[in-house]
Amino acid sequence: MEGVLHWVILGLLLVALLLYGFIPSERTRVRTALLFFVFSIVGLIAAAMLLSAGAGPDHFGYRTIRWAALLLCGIAIVNLASVVLFDILLKALLLQPPRILRDLLLAIAYIAIALVLLSRNGFDLTGIVATSAVITAVIGFSLADTLGNIMGGMALQMEHTIEVGDWINVDGMEGRVKEIRWRQTSIETRNWDTIVIPNSVLMKTRVSLLGHREGAPRQQRRWVYFNVDFRFAPTAVVSAVEAALRAEPIPNVASEPEPHCILTDFKDSYATYAARYWATDLAATDPTDSVVRTRIYAALRRAGIPPSIPAQSIFLTEQNESRRERKESAEVEHRLRALEDVELFRKLTPEERRELAARLTVAPFVPGEALTKQGAVAHWLYIIVQGSAEVHISMNGRSEKVATLKAGDFFGEMALMTGEPRRATVVAASDIVCYRLDKAAFQQTLARRPEIAEDISHVLARRRVELEAVREGLNEEALRRRADHAQGALLDKIREFFGLDAE
Numbered sequence: 255m256e257g258v259l260h261w262v263i264l265g266l267l268l269v270a271l272l273l274y275g276f277i278p279s280e281r282t283r284v285r286t287a288l289l290f291f292v293f294s295i296v297g298l299i300a301a302a303m304l305l306s307a308g309a310g311p312d313h314f315g316y317r318t319i320r321w322a323a324l325l326l327c328g329i330a331i332v333n334l335a336s337v338v339l340f341d342i343l344l345k346a347l348l349l350q351p352p353r354i355l356r357d358l359l360l361a362i363a364y365i366a367i368a369l370v371l372l373s374r375n376g377f378d379l380t381g382i383v384a385t386s387a388v389i390t391a392v393i394g395f396s397l398a399d400t401l402g403n404i405m406g407g408m409a410l411q412m413e414h415t416i417e418v419g420d421w422i423n424v425d426g427m428e429g430r431v432k433e434i435r436w437r438q439t440s441i442e443t444r445n446w447d448t449i450v451i452p453n454s455v456l457m458k459t460r461v462s463l464l465g466h467r468e469g470a471p472r473q474q475r476r477w478v479y480f481n482v483d484f485r486f487a488p489t490a491v492v493s494a495v496e497a498a499l500r501a502e503p504i505p506n507v508a509s510e511p512e513p514h515c516i517l518t519d520f521k522d523s524y525a526t527y528a529a530r531y532w533a534t535d536l537a538a539t540d541p542t543d544s545v546v547r548t549r550i551y552a553a554l555r556r557a558g559i560p561p562s563i564p565a566q567s568i569f570l571t572e573q574n575e576s577r578r579e580r581k582e583s584a585e586v587e588h589r590l591r592a593l594e595d596v597e598l599f600r601k602l603t604p605e606e607r608r609e610l611a612a613r614l615t616v617a618p619f620v621p622g623e624a625l626t627k628q629g630a631v632a633h634w635l636y637i638i639v640q641g642s643a644e645v646h647i648s649m650n651g652r653s654e655k656v657a658t659l660k661a662g663d664f665f666g667e668m669a670l671m672t673g674e675p676r677r678a679t680v681v682a683a684s685d686i687v688c689y690r691l692d693k694a695a696f697q698q699t700l701a702r703r704p705e706i707a708e709d710i711s712h713v714l715a716r717r718r719v720e721l722e723a724v725r726e727g728l729n730e731e732a733l734r735r736r737a738d739h740a741q742g743a744l745l746d747k748i749r750e751f752f753g754l755d756a757e
C-alpha cells in the first residue's frame with residue numbers, strides 16, 4: 255500500500271510539472287499543489303521514520319503525521335484535478351463555469367477528503383455530524399452578513415445576471431464591472447475610481463445594466479440638449495442637426511439606430527431640443543457628447559441658426575396708433591410682394607391687390623400636416639408663399655398622389671368656386687407658409703374682375719381632369735380633350751354659383 259502511494263505521488267509530481275509548464279494561468283495553483291506534495295512526502299517519510307523507530311501503527315504521533323500528510327496529498331490532487339477539469343477538459347468543450355463554482359467544488363472536495371481520512375483513522379463521524387448542526391447555527395448567526403454576501407456572489411455568478419465587463423448603475427454610481435468575488439463586486443468608474451459593493455447590496459438594490467438590451471449590441475442612448483430661439487422653424491433645426499450627425503460617422507456613435515434630433519420643450523423665449531445617439535463605448539460618453547455638440551454647433555451656424563442661451567428679456571414698446579399702422583403696413587407690403595408672384599392676381603391693379611392683401615391671413619404648416627381634407631366644407635383659398643405641398647386623393651381605401659404645389663401656386667379653388675366639398679387632401683411636404691383668403695373676400699374680387707373667374711376655371715378644369723385621370727387611369731390625349739370640354743361647363747357653374755354675369 256505504502257509503495258503504491260509513493261508511485262502515485264511520483265506520478266502526480268510529474269503531472270504537476272507538466273501542468274506547470276503548459277497552463278501558465280494556473281501556475282500559482284500548481285505551485286501550491288507541488289508544495290503540498292513536498293510537505294506530504296516529508297510527512298510520509300517522517301511517519302515511516304517514526305514507525306521504524308519503534309512506534310506502533312496506533313501511535314498517536316505516527317497517526318497524526320500520516321493523516322496530515324495524506325490530507326495535504328489529497329488537497330494537492332484535488333487542485334491538480336481541478337486544473338485538468340476546468341482548464342483543459344471544459345475549455346476544450348468551450349465551457350467556462352464561473353470561478354465561484356470551481357471554488358465551491360474544491361471546498362466540498364477538501365471537506366470530503368478530510369472526513370474520509372478521519373473515518374479511516376477510526377474517528378467517529380456521528381459526533382461531528384451532531385455538533386455540526388450547532389456549529390452551523392452559531393456560524394449562521396455570527397456570519398449572517400458574510401453569508402448573505404457569499405450567497406449573493408454565488409447567485410450573481412451562477413445566473414450570469416451581471417458579468418465582468420458589464421456597465422452597471424447602482425444607487426447612481428456608474429461603472430464597469432471589474433470582478434465579481436465571493437463577498438463583493440468591484441466596479442471601475444469613468445473617474446478612475448474603483449467602488450467595492452457588497453454582493454448582498456447588489457442583490458437587494460435595483461441595479462441597471464447600462465446599454466443592455468436582449469439581442470442588441472451593447473450601446474446606450476445619450477441625450478445632448480441645446481436651445482434655439484423661437485424665430486427658427488423646428489423642422490429646419492431638426493433637419494440641419496440630423497444631416498450633420500448622419501453625414502460622416504462619428505467615432506463611438508452607433509450607425510443603427512441612427513442619431514436623430516427631437517424638439518423637447520417650449521420655454522419663455524426659446525425651444526429646447528435634444529440630439530439623441532447611441533454610444534458604443536460607455537467609457538467614453540462624455541468626449542463623444544462633446545463631439546456631437548460640436549457638430550450641432552457647426553450645423554446650426556451653417557444653417558444660419560444661432561444657438562440660444564437661456565435669457566430673459568423684457569420688451570417695452572409704446573403702443574400707439576402710428577406704431578400699429580406702421581406694423582400693419584409692413585405686413586401688408588410683405589403680403590403684397592407675395593401676391594405679385596401669383597399669376598392669378600396679376601390682372602388686378604396695385605390698389606386692388608393692396609385691398610386683397612389686407613384680407614389675407616398667414617397660415618404656416620409643418621411637414622405631414624393636412625391643409626385641406628378631401629370631403630370637407632371649404633372656407634378658404636390658399637396661396638403658397640413658401641415651401642411645397644402634395645395633393646392626394648383617396649379612393650378605394652388607398653391614397654394616391656396627384657400633384658405637387660409650390661410657392662406661387664394657389665389651391666382650394668375647386669370647392670370654394672363650385673360650392674362642392676373639397677376634392678382632394680393637400681398635405682405639407684416641407685415647412686410651408688400660406689396666405690388664406692376667406693370666401694367673402696374672394697367673391698368680392700371675382701365680382702369686380704370676372705375675367706379672373708375665367709382664368710381660374712381653366713386651372714380648375716385642368717386640375718379636375720387630372721384628378722379624374724388618376725381616378726380612371728386616362729392617357730394624355732383623353733386628358734386634354736376632357737379638359738377642353740370641362741372648362742366651358744365649369745365656367746358656367748362658377749358664374750352661377752357666384753352670381754356673376756356672362757360677358
Ligand code: CMP
Pocket residue numbers: 626632645656657658659664665666667668669670675676677678679680716717718720721
Ligand atoms: P379643393 O377641392 O377646394 O381642395 C383640394 C384642392 O386640391 C383643390 O381644391 C385644388 O385646388 C387642389 N387640386 C386638386 N387637384 C389638383 C391637381 N391635379 N393639381 C393641383 N392641385 C390640385
